[in-house]
Amino acid sequence: MVSEPSHARAAREAGVGLVVGITDVKTRAALETAGADRVLDDIGQLDLGGLAIDPWNLTFYGFDSVHEGHREALMVTGNGYVATRGAQGERTEGRIHYPGTYLAGVNDTASARSHGRTVREEHLVNLPNWLAFDLRIGAGSWWSEQTESALEEEVRRVDLRRGVLTRTAIVTDGIRRLRVTQTTFVSMRDRHLMMQETVLEPLEWAGKIDVRSGIDAHVRNSNAGTAARHLSRPRFTVHGDALTCEVTTRHSRVDVAFAVRQSAHGQIRRQNWIDTGTAGLLHLEAAVSPATPLRINKTAAIASSRDPAIDTAAAAALRHLDAVPPDRIRLRHEAAWQRLWERYGIEIDADPQSQAVLNLHVFHVLQAVSDHTPEGAGIPARGLHGEGYLGHVFWDELFVLPVLGLRNPQIARTQLDYRWNRLEAARAAAAEAGLPGARFPWQSGTDGTEQTPGALFNPRSHRWMPDHSARQLHVGLAVAYNAWQFYELTADLVWLADRGAELIIEVVRHFVAMAEHDPADGRFHIDGVMGPDEYHDGPPTAPGTGLRDNAYTNVMTAWSCRRALDALDRLRGHLADDLIARLDIRAEEREQWSLIATRMFLPLHGRGVISQFDGYDQLEEFDWNAYRSRYGNVERLDLILEAEGDTTNRYKVAKQADVLMLVYTLGVDVLTELLDELGYQADLHASLDYYLPRTSHGSTLSRVVTASVLAQLRPDESWPTFREALDADLDDTQGGTTRQGIHLGAMAGTVDLAVRSYAGLRTRNDELQFTPRLPAELRGASFRLHYRGQALEVHLDHARLTIRSHASSAPPIQVTVGDRSVALAPGAEHRFSLS
């Protein structure tokens, strides 16, 4: 059927980027015949060596029913306020396809049946599908009724630089062939606007076609296992040449409205709106010929009653639809992306595919969280890319905010507001536990209450396993950490006085109250918590009851106590006076923080190995080889062992880096200093050696953290782990989870690795500090930062680090590389030799 190798021609014309996931033999052959760079089933095979590669395109050729959901997530177009999966417009939800559109922060709670249980859960709500598009040639069958394999020469390409998804394919009724070219984007400039432009060109025939294009509200949330209907019946209304579609979430009662305008160019014979009850579609009948193709431009505006300046969502959507002249929307969108790339782009001198994946990661991070993201959204673990973890907010901001905050502090500020606005719920959770301060939830949603499900379904055993991960109270320590980082980034004392110090102090109060003094050793101990490693939720004898003295929790508590004191010190004078009065901070509290900062207990074993928790070294060794040979992928060892009637609690295993997180968050220097002050001689190298072979990397964050720790302790060994971390979503290394959304923390974490781990950037003590340690595989890196009002360009290679400040009226900043420190004024440049 393929008369010419048009895929390959398209590939050549576009300068093929990553070409993955071709399982279609026909297409593969055509591509290879045409001389495509490389055609791969799996990104794992990707090693283009010295071949030219375009790092700005992600291209999928042909159709792959197994990986379609994964591709949809990687083809998301979004702007941090709204995002739409790259689903095919002619398809609806099913085993293969999953159209999804999500508004950041628009959640709803519903009951859903799941594996024999009824669960009541809060979900990020899947909204009506504005991509809905169908056609037929003559009186043939509708596109949507054909199998996917009836489509010829399908190519889908995401232009990362411009944020535009382009799909080309040929639809056929068996005789006549119609070329479809469809471009889709969600405006990065005008947050409410989205466009889908379609061109339909008959190949060597002329005749009638019908098109139905509009919005389909027959959607539900079923991307992540359980299925729930969150939306009221849609209300469709025609307003002149626009159609509005209004829905309301059933429990949270958020009104969401789309306004859709479509303009058709060609020989239109008839057009009218159809309201099917669940979809609002423009039906077009047109005569087409090679000389008179049909073009349909669909512009959609979306608004919700959670937006600012809202009278009704429908009125707002209609206003947004008219806010920008149609011919300016794409220009403005692309210009916005251009500005983002100038600010967020990281250029690395390494293998080209690493650059390509880094670009992809920056692209998706910015589509998930941007300056368009409202305060109410938080940072969902899976972005706005799918319904994994039900759209809940965990601790990913610990990994995401360094990337965003160092380029645009305002985004970090908004995200910290997400927590600040939920202090009341966190205080209530603390009070419920009989403790002061604030207890932030492990899984957070709209109102800041704990949303962690009580049980987890194990598909291996078909049993529900109790889920105690709400004991991961360390999420609060991440909030305190992020608040302090924001202060270091901006030196904004007013913010620290108004919000930042309150976040830090309320978290500290909670952990300090949990810390019990043991007269026997004169140390403070924290019991009943879980660390980041979810394989351990209690001693083997008392599973689910939490652990004693989780090293990560204890050390971060000590660190946070110092920061609470630091905050009051920085605010000394009227700002601290106000704060002390408002939060009723007593002198003895401050003494207690001081004490705990030096007398927190840290479990150690062997020659300075930090124990993950008290008793970890007493657990049994695990036979990794046996399980790897039996199961292959052992990342979800918890599920494997439970199915065997066993439990991870018994073994010296870790789902993800836990002790090593300390090196990641604090850095070797600060951690070493802190451990000294606590009076412990820990050996970080020995700890690394101990945990590396005992970690399954069952969380995508684990490889990010491990690569970072390796970068700090053994730079020359870190690159392979970094490369593995890069592949997590692109290669869907967790085997099917990416279809439920990207792993946002891991994507951001890899971007951050280049800056914070390899360039060794820290913002500390009012300095911008670099400790470069490039591995051999990374010959150099360039990136841009915003720090205390200065815009900085950093270039480094193995020989030197150059930092250039853009002109501005900001005050000079202190830049330190190793033991050399300079005051850098705006407009100045400094070169540090690294030899």
Add this chain to the structure above:
Amino acid sequence: MVSEPSHARAAREAGVGLVVGITDVKTRAALETAGADRVLDDIGQLDLGGLAIDPWNLTFYGFDSVHEGHREALMVTGNGYVATRGAQGERTEGRIHYPGTYLAGVNDTASARSHGRTVREEHLVNLPNWLAFDLRIGAGSWWSEQTESALEEEVRRVDLRRGVLTRTAIVTDGIRRLRVTQTTFVSMRDRHLMMQETVLEPLEWAGKIDVRSGIDAHVRNSNAGTAARHLSRPRFTVHGDALTCEVTTRHSRVDVAFAVRQSAHGQIRRQNWIDTGTAGLLHLEAAVSPATPLRINKTAAIASSRDPAIDTAAAAALRHLDAVPPDRIRLRHEAAWQRLWERYGIEIDADPQSQAVLNLHVFHVLQAVSDHTPEGAGIPARGLHGEGYLGHVFWDELFVLPVLGLRNPQIARTQLDYRWNRLEAARAAAAEAGLPGARFPWQSGTDGTEQTPGALFNPRSHRWMPDHSARQLHVGLAVAYNAWQFYELTADLVWLADRGAELIIEVVRHFVAMAEHDPADGRFHIDGVMGPDEYHDGPPTAPGTGLRDNAYTNVMTAWSCRRALDALDRLRGHLADDLIARLDIRAEEREQWSLIATRMFLPLHGRGVISQFDGYDQLEEFDWNAYRSRYGNVERLDLILEAEGDTTNRYKVAKQADVLMLVYTLGVDVLTELLDELGYQADLHASLDYYLPRTSHGSTLSRVVTASVLAQLRPDESWPTFREALDADLDDTQGGTTRQGIHLGAMAGTVDLAVRSYAGLRTRNDELQFTPRLPAELRGASFRLHYRGQALEVHLDHARLTIRSHASSAPPIQVTVGDRSVALAPGAEHRFSLS
């Protein structure tokens, strides 16, 4: 019936403050007999001379049906998020009483019949009345069924320092007398919480009483003439010991929920919730005696779906209700007020009643706008105190933000966000007029579209007069002015780059596009606008078409052009580069701003008198004496003349200062400099002389502005006008308008007069500048400021100005008094001699 002069005793015990509005002869006699300081019908009589006066209490004795609505507004308790009129809990809406509770920013649009017309209008929504409280003694009639005069010894007192309203009275069934003591407050600390505490003590009898206390949702909006129902039927639900009341606004679909918990202490025989369909009431039957009074503590929490961190409004209200231990609510509330008074209090050494009224004004400004006020609220002209002007937002922030911004810049920031979030609507309004930039509406509501009604009912003529006041485009210039002031206050370049400069530049673009170059005089002219003076909406020959060259508009346009250029200059470097790219600012635009800043036309006549607009001096003189003798109060000359078939457009009159506004906003120095640069020699004294006798002060803002101009040009003549401005709301000088809410701009303006006019404070050119000019009547003043991170205490009298900075880590600031300038470091103090 009055066995002892208990009013007077209460007065003595409390240290009588302002005692106004006694029309009840019996009460007056009792007070005078008991030796009350002064008993007045009218605040105009108030001249306590050297008598002691407590400036922290506003006390109303007895009942006055004519002034009850006025009193309700002055007895509002609120926190900037929610406010409740000081209505009597046993009364419902009618000619005399008007219970009102308002959530800042919760508006709804409805159709309402008004004087024969159906108007569709957006209103600040009157919410269910949580004060509802009724009782009966034995089987007697309910309190609500008695006439107000059946009540004995009623005293209502607002404790301004603590933000608590206390009412004492004796209810009687003709035989038995029951003392009622009711305290009400809306927490200034916990924004969602409100309390009403009632104590019922029988005087020398024992027996049964019934109480019904709860929430009444049978409310509508009828405080400002037209009547509209905005709320759905209420849904009442009992949750344990709490009741929720949920309502939804009909058009804007905002969910509002109250959660109410009541605890009764005494000999309770029976208690149960009653749902009347429109009210949810706790019915209590109790046995009381002098030894066992009945206490009822009602705590109400309020939430809306416009709040952050909301799942459902009802769930949030219940959570807020439990967020603070009941016994801590009042303590926290009072502590918050204490901190506010430390920050906002202005102490003047002058007549004691001026101090008392200033306190009252600070009190109400903070209850209307505080750091609890959400972004979506704006600053309604009548506070949260009533429904005057339908709760719309005009330009009052020009008068309010100097007061708030100088004490807490974050409040000013939120208010500027109100405008920034409505830029899209303002851009759409500009585009509708065929012009670029942003056109902010004269009356703004939720979504930022123009809400000015098209017509105004004249009760004198019973005719609807066309209302062209939407031509007051100068509201946009006030937005630009406020944005620049915020920058001057904070030196926050990031904010200027992100939001402030955009506000300024978009407004400037709009006015610059309106300015037409006339080759004849080489000047730029603006046509078709109205100035602040609403008596003139066009030339006599073309009423309603707007004026040519309104001096205020033209000069503020020139000033704003300079600030747009200044902003780009301050941001020079990367911040300006980003802004220029984002807003697509072309070089020729900047040249145009530069040109207009020096070539804007200013109409002058006589010896340097600035004409209010081109042609003002050609209008007829008005016979003020004739009209004053015929009508008495001629403030609403527009209505008087229209009723006579005449129009204010024909005369040299002004409803309010218009030309003089320039002196108010810019100050004499800046204005003089600007006029010089424009090439005009204007005589400000002559202009003052010209407009003073031609101004009716039909707006409460007018006397504020006039007093400020007098303070600058003739300090010794300003005090009487300042005193008149102080009386506006307390004395309801506009004759009945205060019942529809306070005049927020005027209240704030009088507070600001002490600081910006008498102390002569300006924030300009990165300096804090003082030009003190105390009139003889004002012997001294003390206040506190926040400027660029420093907390400052300022004390001045006729001999010296002392400024003391609190300790902090903020950088030094530049303080200038006259021609002396010092750098003031935190913790330092400087004394300037003024002789």
